Amino acid sequence: MIAPAKEILVIGLGLIGSSIAKAAKNKGLIVNGYDKNESSTKEALNKNIIDASFETLDEINDKELAKKVDIVIVAVSPKATQRVISEIKNLWNTAITITDTSSVKNHLNFDSPTNIIFSHPIAGSDKSGISGVDDQLFINKKTIICNPYQVDESHLSKLRNFWEHALSMRVEEMSVKDHDLMFAMTSHLPHLISYALIDSIRLSEKDPSDNAGGGLKEFIRLSGSNPEMWKDIFELNEKNIIKSLASFQLSINNLLELITKIKEIPATFSHSDLLKSELDEIKKYKEDTF
Amino acid sequence: MIAPAKEILVIGLGLIGSSIAKAAKNKGLIVNGYDKNESSTKEALNKNIIDASFETLDEINDKELAKKVDIVIVAVSPKATQRVISEIKNLWNTAITITDTSSVKNHLNFDSPTNIIFSHPIAGSDKSGISGVDDQLFINKKTIICNPYQVDESHLSKLRNFWEHALSMRVEEMSVKDHDLMFAMTSHLPHLISYALIDSIRLSEKDPSDNAGGGLKEFIRLSGSNPEMWKDIFELNEKNIIKSLASFQLSINNLLELITKIKEIPATFSHSDLLKSELDEIKKYKEDTF
Numbered sequence: 185m186i187a188p189a190k191e192i193l194v195i196g197l198g199l200i201g202s203s204i205a206k207a208a209k210n211k212g213l214i215v216n217g218y219d220k221n222e223s224s225t226k227e228a229l230n231k232n233i234i235d236a237s238f239e240t241l242d243e244i245n246d247k248e249l250a251k252k253v254d255i256v257i258v259a260v261s262p263k264a265t266q267r268v269i270s271e272i273k274n275l276w277n278t279a280i281t282i283t284d285t286s287s288v289k290n291h292l293n294f295d296s297p298t299n300i301i302f303s304h305p306i307a308g309s310d311k312s313g314i315s316g317v318d319d320q321l322f323i324n325k326k327t328i329i330c331n332p333y334q335v336d337e338s339h340l341s342k343l344r345n346f347w348e349h350a351l352s353m354r355v356e357e358m359s360v361k362d363h364d365l366m367f368a369m370t371s372h373l374p375h376l377i378s379y380a381l382i383d384s385i386r387l388s389e390k391d392p393s394d395n396a397g398g399g400l401k402e403f404i405r406l407s408g409s410n411p412e413m414w415k416d417i418f419e420l421n422e423k424n425i426i427k428s429l430a431s432f433q434l435s436i437n438n439l440l441e442l443i444t445k446i447k448e449i450p451a452t453f454s455h456s457d458l459l460k461s462e463l464d465e466i467k468k469y470k471e472d473t474f
Numbered sequence: 475m476i477a478p479a480k481e482i483l484v485i486g487l488g489l490i491g492s493s494i495a496k497a498a499k500n501k502g503l504i505v506n507g508y509d510k511n512e513s514s515t516k517e518a519l520n521k522n523i524i525d526a527s528f529e530t531l532d533e534i535n536d537k538e539l540a541k542k543v544d545i546v547i548v549a550v551s552p553k554a555t556q557r558v559i560s561e562i563k564n565l566w567n568t569a570i571t572i573t574d575t576s577s578v579k580n581h582l583n584f585d586s587p588t589n590i591i592f593s594h595p596i597a598g599s600d601k602s603g604i605s606g607v608d609d610q611l612f613i614n615k616k617t618i619i620c621n622p623y624q625v626d627e628s629h630l631s632k633l634r635n636f637w638e639h640a641l642s643m644r645v646e647e648m649s650v651k652d653h654d655l656m657f658a659m660t661s662h663l664p665h666l667i668s669y670a671l672i673d674s675i676r677l678s679e680k681d682p683s684d685n686a687g688g689g690l691k692e693f694i695r696l697s698g699s700n701p702e703m704w705k706d707i708f709e710l711n712e713k714n715i716i717k718s719l720a721s722f723q724l725s726i727n728n729l730l731e732l733i734t735k736i737k738e739i740p741a742t743f744s745h746s747d748l749l750k751s752e753l754d755e756i757k758k759y760k761e762d763t764f
Contacts, residue, residue: 426733443708
């Protein structure tokens with residue numbers, strides 16, 4: 185049995201990083217923080233989101249840190265994740281467990297470190313930045329863990345324990361390949377489609393918000409989320425998104441054939457069976473989020 | 475100045491009809507109700523959603539009704555709307571104002587009646603049927619009114635007053651053509667897309683609900699809504715939906731060119747400007763709905 189993490193360092197104090205920091209601190213962990221934006225670090229200290237701060241990545245990139253910090257969580261944009269983890273190379277192959285929060289993984293490429301495991305805590309918000317900090321953001325949500333370097337059990341247990349007990353999340357392990365295809369389908373493609381839909385309505389010079397029912401409002405919400413992060417995601421997960429888009433187009437074409445009477449529309453034109461099992465969870469999500 | 479409606483009759487006591495009935499009754503109107511399903515009519519009486527009931531459409535189809543009822547609201551599925559209004563022909567060209575709640579209008583075709591105006595109160599829910607009755611469903615939402623028969627001002631004012639004051643809604647008037655194209659884009663196409671997306675994920679044999687973030691959950695919700703109504707809508711508004719789908723496909727292709735680097739991805743890959751102005755309303759919607 186591995187001792188649970190007692191002290192962590194969160195690099196990047198945006199929505200995700202600050203929310204992780206605050207939730208962990210609430211559970212009694214000692215939380216260090218660093219953000220390249222000095223004012224975010226100060227805000228985190230002032231708002232009691234972190235206990236202590238670092239001023240530079242250089243200061244963090246020190247083997248001695250392994251004597252006190254158990255886990256380093258790099259919570260920056262998908263592209264910056266590769267760079268930041270590379271810049272703390274002195275922490276590689278130490279007792280510290282290094283992880284991230286990127287929603288794409290295939291671009292992350294390190295030289296067989298013994299202590300880097302990827303994490304993707306699945307939660308989102310309309311908000312971004314430390315001003316959106318929310319210590320409830322992750323409760324009962326899921327974290328995907330990818331362990332492409334076959335890091336040993338002690339790191340894996342420590343990290344799993346952190347997400348499960350400090351953040352109250354469920355943990356599932358999958359390969360980088362499965363992760364990136366799964367999220368292309370269930371997250372990246374829905375964002376792309378939302379963006380395209382709102383785009384096409386705006387190009388028609390109708391105001392999409394003016395007559396939006398609830399469904400469209402959710403498309404507007406998705407199409408308006410953190411632009412920097414989504415630009416990264418679309419670039420980095422291009423192949424999987426295109427693959428998912430291709431099968432979406434097949435389904436669209438199939439529906440077109442139904443609507444234009446080339447085929448007969450089935451009596452049950454609905455995924456309501458799926459909905460039933462989901463409804464409670466959806467409501468829960470809404471209550472969590474809004 | 476026209477006297478406000480004091481007594482109404484709601485034909486069809488599903489989610490929409492029963493919610494209109496209850497909201498109007500709360501405002502002190504006398505509400506009559508009828509549903510082809512006898513148990514719904516009984517439930518409406520028992521739950522105090524209506525004051526009195528009719529047993530058949532034949533019984534309703536009586537000129538004498540004009541002596542007491544000010545507005546008849548036909549709240550049945552889009553296809554049934556044509557049939558039901560045709561079956562109460564003795565109420566045409568009387569002092570009663572006849573309206574409907576269908577989300578498609580172009581198929582509604584009557585022989586120049588002097589008292590039929592179309593309405594589309596915009597609200598929805600995961601629920602359907604009288605068990606989902608919600609007297610708050612329409613508050614602060616919008617009703618679109620279409621007046622293709624140029625019905626005179628007395629009917630128009632009465633109806634407008636009803637939606638605004640008995641139901642606490644905003645009213646906007648537009649042509650049937652504009653209405654059906656607008657809703658193809660902002661409502662019917664989003665439903666079609668949601669259905670296709672969930673379809674394509676299911677066909678890939680992934681369980682879409684298992685790793686669904688909030689965005690996907692909304693797609694699941696949309697793809698699972700009232701099958702009977704949506705089957706009607708897709709059939710009846712086919713041309714506008716295909717037109718909207720074509721411009722959506724253009725936007726998708728444009729995004730594909732961006733992602734595959736044929737064009738450069740803009741720094742701001744987001745409709746966040748639109749989102750900002752919408753956010754408060756979206757939150758309000760969520761609070762209303764869940």
